[in-house]
Amino acid sequence: MSRLSTEQRQDMIIDEAINIIHNGGYQSLSIRELAKQVRISEPAIYRHFLNKEDIILGILNRMVDFDHLLEREIMKQKTAQDKIRHFILFHFDFLEKKKEMTSVLFAEDMFDQSDILRQKLMFIIQKRKNLLSSILQESSQKGEVADVNHKDLLSLILGLIRMIVLEWRLSNFSFSLSERGKSIVKMLDKLIFMK
Amino acid sequence: MSRLSTEQRQDMIIDEAINIIHNGGYQSLSIRELAKQVRISEPAIYRHFLNKEDIILGILNRMVDFDHLLEREIMKQKTAQDKIRHFILFHFDFLEKKKEMTSVLFAEDMFDQSDILRQKLMFIIQKRKNLLSSILQESSQKGEVADVNHKDLLSLILGLIRMIVLEWRLSNFSFSLSERGKSIVKMLDKLIFMK
DNA sequence: AATAAATTAGTTAACACTCGCTAACAAAAA
DNA sequence: TTTTTGTTAGCGAGTGTTAACTAATTTATT
Numbered sequence: 001m002s003r004l005s006t007e008q009r010q011d012m013i014i015d016e017a018i019n020i021i022h023n024g025g026y027q028s029l030s031i032r033e034l035a036k037q038v039r040i041s042e043p044a045i046y047r048h049f050l051n052k053e054d055i056i057l058g059i060l061n062r063m064v065d066f067d068h069l070l071e072r073e074i075m076k077q078k079t080a081q082d083k084i085r086h087f088i089l090f091h092f093d094f095l096e097k098k099k100e101m102t103s104v105l106f107a108e109d110m111f112d113q114s115d116i117l118r119q120k121l122m123f124i125i126q127k128r129k130n131l132l133s134s135i136l137q138e139s140s141q142k143g144e145v146a147d148v149n150h151k152d153l154l155s156l157i158l159g160l161i162r163m164i165v166l167e168w169r170l171s172n173f174s175f176s177l178s179e180r181g182k183s184i185v186k187m188l189d190k191l192i193f194m195k
Numbered sequence: 196m197s198r199l200s201t202e203q204r205q206d207m208i209i210d211e212a213i214n215i216i217h218n219g220g221y222q223s224l225s226i227r228e229l230a231k232q233v234r235i236s237e238p239a240i241y242r243h244f245l246n247k248e249d250i251i252l253g254i255l256n257r258m259v260d261f262d263h264l265l266e267r268e269i270m271k272q273k274t275a276q277d278k279i280r281h282f283i284l285f286h287f288d289f290l291e292k293k294k295e296m297t298s299v300l301f302a303e304d305m306f307d308q309s310d311i312l313r314q315k316l317m318f319i320i321q322k323r324k325n326l327l328s329s330i331l332q333e334s335s336q337k338g339e340v341a342d343v344n345h346k347d348l349l350s351l352i353l354g355l356i357r358m359i360v361l362e363w364r365l366s367n368f369s370f371s372l373s374e375r376g377k378s379i380v381k382m383l384d385k386l387i388f389m390k
Numbered sequence: 391a392a393t394a395a396a397t398t399a400g401t402t403a404a405c406a407c408t409c410g411c412t413a414a415c416a417a418a419a420a
Numbered sequence: 421t422t423t424t425t426g427t428t429a430g431c432g433a434g435t436g437t438t439a440a441c442t443a444a445t446t447t448a449t450t
Contacts, residue, residue: 003418003425025307027222031410043412044426052410109304112220122365148382156351156382159358163350170317187343187351191386198399198444226436238438239400247436 010048012038014058021059022100026107053114059104060120066094066101067128074131080139081193084157085185087132091161092181095168102169105162129154146192153192160184205243207233209253216254217295221302248309254299255315261289261296262323269326275334276388279352280380282327286356287376290363297364300357324349341387348387355379 016037020029035042049055073090077083095102111118139145168177211232215224230237244250268285272278290297306313334340363372
């Protein structure tokens with residue numbers, strides 16, 4: 001195998017790590033298997049990452065990248081209502097193109113053994129909640145949204161997105177996620193926007 | 196340690212297995228640790244279970260037990276609307292009393308390595324969905340519920356329950372789950388029952 | 391009721407295997 | 421010539437599981 005720059009190798013390693021988790025769960029992510037897939041030796045992995053935890057940190061950064069895309073996409077929308085719609089639809093459109101990322105979303109066992117990873121995950125989740133929360137508030141001030149507890153509505157939307165993605169995974173990705181997204185948005189239009 | 200009947204030991208072993216998963220995640224469930232907690236030797240575990248998979252099957256049966264309780268509780272209710280309310284509240288009341296079971300609910304990695312376990316889990320999930328789905332249909336026929344896609348509404352309710360429990364876990368069980376449940380039910384009354 | 395036989399629930403020791411990670415060294419690139 | 425990316429070999433620790441044996445309990449027979 002030829003020599004590559006650290007940046008290139010790091011990307012390859014994280015790509016493969018995500019693939020391995022996608023195919024066999026986090027338990028099947030070993031340095032041995034990872035090295036095999038990347039076609040380098042195990043110690044070579046350690047040239048580019050401090051340890052296994054560091055690799056998972058790299059995976060988490062892919063989530064951060066997604067959040068940046070998400071935020072940029074949402075800010076394109078004018079009305080608060082459209083922002084919420086696109087918050088949902090963008091999730092589904094992205095995951096439909098990158099199935100493997102759904103595994104990362106649900107591999108909660110990755111964080112059981114490490115405080116650093118757990119903290120980083122909590123931070124990401126909190127940031128995403130804040131984003132949706134601020135839009136919800138904006139929409140609420142304009143009187144567009146149903147008069148219900150804010151926190152509960154936040155959990156409803158996030159829980160709904162998560163559940164649809166879980167169903168999609170368990171069905172072996174057998175339906176169109178973005179089509180389902182449209183149906184979901186329609187329902188929310190009726191229920192929370194009273195349209 | 197004294198001798199016990201298989202039934203008693205099996206219960207002890209499954210209890211401890213759930214506790215271990217609760218405290219350190221599924222990764223920390225080893226036969227070694229399990230035997231240590233039950234205060235018997237490792238091979239003694241194999242007197243009561245075929246293998247590790249068999250132990251997890253035992254954990255899954257605790258979920259089945261819960262479903263039986265749930266179904267019995269729901270059937271006590273007269274109106275379809277009350278059945279849905281209690282479907283939610285019973286989940287929260289039960290989990291508040293048995294925190295450890297939340298870990299089982301979210302330890303999806305348990306099922307990554309075994310087709311048998313995955314199938315059993317799918318079966319349990321499907322049964323629970325069917326239960327809620329039939330009540331929803333009953334409620335819908337009476338014209339109590341908002342006119343939205345059935346499947347989506349099902350995902351909304353199940354996703355909401357799941358998300359609240361996840362938030363409770365991530366907050367280290369720092370709020371009253373049943374109190375939150377009441378707030379959730381209120382919201383759903385407004386949104387889907389149009390009250 | 392006492393005792394022998396069979397069954398069950400436990401033990402210690404060890405198996406083959408996988409894990410994350412490192413020391414020591416080689417070769418390519420800067 | 422120095423730095424960077426790779427290699428082979430191997431470490432200590434942990435994994436699920438089994439073989440071989442022992443002690444307690446249950447059952448059957450005298």
